[in-house]
Amino acid sequence: MTAVPYDRLKRALDVLIGGTVLVLTIPIQLVVASLVRLRLGAPVFFRQERPGKDEEIFELVKFRTMLAPDPERGLVDDADRITRLGAMLRATSLDELPTLWNVVKGDMSLVGPRPLLVHYLERYSPTQRRRHEVRPGITGLAQVNGRNSLSWQDKFALDVEYVDRRSFALDLTILFATVTKVLRREGISDGESATMAEFMGDGRV
Structure with missing residues (x-):
């Protein structure tokens, strides 16, 4: 199946799988929400x-x-602002559970390039901008090949590779690999910051 016809099937799978997981994780989300409210205060x-x-x-x-x-x-x-609870939520990807609502709404997909900051748009090269030819994902090819431990250039190269190669088989591979990565807590940071250094464009971070 080529990429464009697969996009229609992909959207149906996003609604079915994303909606099912969203409902099934409601009890977990209620517990997480309570912990966030208790430890960090509002908003949750x-x-x-x-x-x-x-x-x-x-x-x-x-x-x-x-x-x-x-x-x-x-x-x-x-690094100063993240809490112990926050670090745990990121390491286990529990902080991402509400993002399933973005998937069901159609803002995002289960698999695709991660959505980054709006002000990065003006910093992308024409090739890097191709990452926006598809819906962004909760997980993606870059996330299972290093996540935040990758350089921006390597991450964007994998994003564009996903755009060109996207298929049901690739998405299934990425989803299974994501579960493994989360269980092993791999690639959460870039080794120098709590998340990822800012992308400055022109090959700089």
């Missing part, structure tokens, strides 16, 4: 605009993992 959810397919902007929803910036308390960088 992290909401941020991200570019999706064809660079259309949508609101990404995740569980909050960081304290609000507070220079007086030394809470400036991600």
Whole structure:
């Protein structure tokens, strides 16, 4: 099956699988939400605009993992702001569970290039911009090949490779590999920051 016909099947699978997992994980999400509210306070959810397919902007929803910036308390960088609970949620990808709602709505797919920051759009090369030819995903080819331990250039190369090679078999492989990566807690950070250094464009990070 070629990529374009598969996109229609892919959307149906996103709704079926994403919706089922969303419902089945409601008890887990209620527990996580309670812990976030207790440890980090309100709001429970992290909401941020991200570019999706064809660079259309949508609101990404995740569980909050960081304290609000507070220079007086030394809470400036991600490494300072992330809490022990937040680190655990990221390591187990439990913070991503509310993002299943983005999948069901059609903002995202289960598999695809990760949605990044809106202000990165002006920094992409023409080839890197091709990552927006498909819906962004909760997991993707870059995530199972190093996640945040990859350089930006390697990550974008894998994103574009996914755009060109996307298929049911590839998505199934990525989903199974993702489960393995999460269980092993591999590639959560780039080794220098709590998340990933900012992409500056022109081959710089």
